[in-house]
Amino acid sequence: MRRPALTPIIAGVPLAVVGFCAIASGWLVPNATAQDILTGVTPPRTPGHPFGTDQLGRDILQLAVAGSRSAVVGPIAIALGSMLIGLLLGSLAGYIGGGLDLFLSKYADLLLALPTTLVALVVAGLVDGGYWVTVLVLTVLFSPTDIRMIRGAVLAQSTRPYIESARVLGLPRRRIMFRHILPNVLPVALTTMLLNIAFALVAMSALSFLGLGVGPGVPDWGRQLSDGRNLLGQNWGAVVLPGVLIIITAAAINLMGDWIQESFERRASRR
């Protein structure tokens, strides 16, 4: 409650910058992947290259700006996809209940117990599918959290007096579900989705750090980190810039999600 409204600014500014870079990267840094073998590795503060260059002579800053695209697109797709699954299965489990609920809950428990990195690495790695297969695998692995959150929120709503009275009035179940319960579940869906974007960003770049996900040559923060790992002695910028970018972006999304969740709770308690 006493947390000042500083959070949305502290978290919002980096998010706006990353979002802008992702949208405008083609226009901001059209030659991000341009190689210059003659230049080779240069340290930070080289004229024209504030963060230096990598072994192929690519500018670290430009690569990082261009890499914001794969850092944003995949995670948003994962969060949206898993929330779609979560809304569908979670509301079914919460509203219909019974054997279906038990089955879905056990299914979610099982998926939740899996180490995400390991499963995604093994499945996406063996199938050789590239970026979108990785997105698909992570969507499935992320869905149990959404199923659980939505199920819990639906259950919390369906015992409220207004739902009871809707039932007594004889409204059809489908109408109660979509017109009355679902709108009240959406705040939960929104915050869960935001937090999932942060986790998906970390998971996606972890996989490209391990050499999966994006194809070779595509700018990506995780890929930049694994390339930069071998340059630690020559150009620290190659590791520090993408590393700090991932940490700041993930932290900003998490802070934002936390803040939105708290403001929803505050509004709910004031009512």
Place this chain on the structure above:
Amino acid sequence: MTRPRLRSPLARFVLVRLAATGLLLLVISFVVFALLHLTPGDPARNLLGPKPQTPELLASIRAKYHLDESFFRQYLLWLRNVLHGDFGTSIRSDTAVTTLLSERVLLTAQLAAMAFVLTVGLAIPLGIAAAWRAGSGFDRSLSVGAIVGVGAPTYAVGLLLLYVFGVWLGWFPVYGSGDGGLDRIWHLALPAVTLAAGIGALVFKLTRTAVVGELDQDYVAFAVSRGLSRRQIRSIVLRNALIPITTSLGLVFAFLFGGTILVEVTFALQGIGSLLASSVTFKDLPVVQAITLLTAAVIAFTALAVDLLYYAIDPRVRKQQVR
């Protein structure tokens, strides 16, 4: 409680959980076996790897892995071998998978153990302390730190630590895993801290939430009004808060195993995790299958142990019907 044949509830509890764990592992073993056939391409050619693909060699691979049998029979034969500790031969190094694993398992176990000790030893006391002073500057700065820590990716943190403490300050070694003993601990310090950071932040949050939740309970207000000493209240609250904290430790293990892959690759440590990563890239299927299955087994048995611990800590679980 339809057929109360087993008198002791503890024995029943253990048996039911053991059966569930066994069933789960059976299902997982089936999926792990199926990986061989889910991988694009002819299984025999995949298993042969880069060796010259002569008809004789392909035939010998088919015979060795029973590829001409039905899918289900192949699985049963594979499972029989696995239960006898035979995971086949690594495609890449042409040695038995079990030999390969036994050379590397110690390092990963040491790394995970160090990270576990760091997590439990720091995150839980800090979480309790923060909950005790909820709302204070101490609590708020730790909580923000935890939000950053939960989101921060292992490998990025690892590389930054490696740069600052390994390359820049030169306090810790950049490569290698040491000669055992103290040297090993020195070499594993940065990797273990990296691994513990993300998980520790999560455990901190869980601990803080659990203790704050207990402090809000009516019985605490009652105890305070009865004039119980702070120490007495503290011990009651902690005992109750311990329950969700213990269950979260099972989660920690699942996290640790995902994390070791990234940490070992980041720090170029020759453990099980980095072996898995390179084996996936190389499509060294027998190694991938073995590591996946063993990891699943470790996680499943940890979950079982946590369940039993839960049973020991919380008397209410003992009273409840065992599902």
